[in-house]
Amino acid sequence: MFFGGDPFEHFAHGHGGGGGRARRGPAEDVDTTKLYETLGIEKTVDEKEIKKAYRKLAVKHHPDKGGDEHKFKEINAAYEILSDPEKRAKYDKYGLEGLEDGGGPGGASADDLFSMFFGGGRGRRGSAGPRRGEDVNHPIKVSLEDLYNGKTVKLAINRQVLVGEPKMCSTCDGQGVVVELRQIALGMVQQIQRHCHDCEGEGYIAKKKKERKVLEVLVEKGMKHNQKITFRGMADEKPNMEPGNINFIIQEKEHETFKRKGADLLVSKALSLNEALCGFAWIIKHLDGREVVIKSKPGEVIKAEADGGKPFVKIVANEGMPSKGNPFVKGNLYVVFRVDFPSDNELNEEAVKSLKTLLPNPAMEVEYDEETAEIVHLDTADVKNFGKGGVQSHDSAYDSDDEEGGPQGVQCQQS
Numbered sequence: 001m002f003f004g005g006d007p008f009e010h011f012a013h014g015h016g017g018g019g020g021r022a023r024r025g026p027a028e029d030v031d032t033t034k035l036y037e038t039l040g041i042e043k044t045v046d047e048k049e050i051k052k053a054y055r056k057l058a059v060k061h062h063p064d065k066g067g068d069e070h071k072f073k074e075i076n077a078a079y080e081i082l083s084d085p086e087k088r089a090k091y092d093k094y095g096l097e098g099l100e101d102g103g104g105p106g107g108a109s110a111d112d113l114f115s116m117f118f119g120g121g122r123g124r125r126g127s128a129g130p131r132r133g134e135d136v137n138h139p140i141k142v143s144l145e146d147l148y149n150g151k152t153v154k155l156a157i158n159r160q161v162l163v164g165e166p167k168m169c170s171t172c173d174g175q176g177v178v179v180e181l182r183q184i185a186l187g188m189v190q191q192i193q194r195h196c197h198d199c200e201g202e203g204y205i206a207k208k209k210k211e212r213k214v215l216e217v218l219v220e221k222g223m224k225h226n227q228k229i230t231f232r233g234m235a236d237e238k239p240n241m242e243p244g245n246i247n248f249i250i251q252e253k254e255h256e257t258f259k260r261k262g263a264d265l266l267v268s269k270a271l272s273l274n275e276a277l278c279g280f281a282w283i284i285k286h287l288d289g290r291e292v293v294i295k296s297k298p299g300e301v302i303k304a305e306a307d308g309g310k311p312f313v314k315i316v317a318n319e320g321m322p323s324k325g326n327p328f329v330k331g332n333l334y335v336v337f338r339v340d341f342p343s344d345n346e347l348n349e350e351a352v353k354s355l356k357t358l359l360p361n362p363a364m365e366v367e368y369d370e371e372t373a374e375i376v377h378l379d380t381a382d383v384k385n386f387g388k389g390g391v392q393s394h395d396s397a398y399d400s401d402d403e404e405g406g407p408q409g410v411q412c413q414q415s
């Protein structure tokens, strides 16, 4: 029987689920109990009990307290696998061999794990688990609000399922390909391998049907752009193959107020010069709907730019995004300020007079000889034009060839 019955058995969290023995030939003889035995627990226990059992044993067998080092390593390896729901589900289904791709504890290979638990290599074991079908990726667009608050989205998928037992294709003996011999000349035979038409290259002939399935996609608080939410084995069922996964890939939508990087958020705020100097209060609607009033402290001055010409930035601590896995630890909210100065003539003479006495460091009187000194005024300008003044000459031998032309856009070339 191929994955008939309860489709939820393929979910990553294989709790309960009748012991999760693999139901297929090659995986039938694998051991899926050794790790549980190592921790002295039943296969049906929950994560809490696993942790409890582990702690007890780890203390008892710790080498610092005279415990056996090998035993201690075994306990740690068993715990590392069983405490991870994904690895545990794989182990329940395919034994240690199923952990081959994911890597074992501390990056140990399946071979290391085998020798750790069974001694020696694993030469006696047959195939390394069934082949796995391709994963299917579906992007899902998620708003920043939903990534902040978390959300469950119900999504319907159409998947191919097998009906009844697939039969091995007799034309190709389950190989998916047939070999034909063709005589191309006397005594010369060409061997051609071609795709088997009877089973469409699958090696098995099975009745298939489409099944509509509603998946509950849990968008966890603090998830990030391009993060995957995996439904193990939910891709199309194919004969003699473990179905691939369906992955929903988070695509964070742009937000009109907040920009996000990691767990930090950033907003921009323009202040008038008056607000920048004399104080301000500003209400933002946070991603969970809260109204947050950002208020300057008495005497706090917001500058037009920070040292080195960088934007002037302050933070509100712990008002960023929740961290995935621990939503109580939040990033920070960065505020980038822009100070809008008054325009020319916006301040009347009286205001200027008062400001001059009120603001620190007023202009000093300068002394000059009225007969010889020249008084000049300023025009508006763009710093990009710096260097473009005067008549542009085109005869300098030092002009490099790839330099953009002057104001006329002419390139100078020697001919």
Ligand SMILES: [Zn+2]
Residues within 6 Å of the ligand: 169, 170, 171, 172, 173, 174, 175, 176, 177, 196, 197, 198, 199, 200, 201, 202, 203, 204
């Ligand atoms: Zn065939």
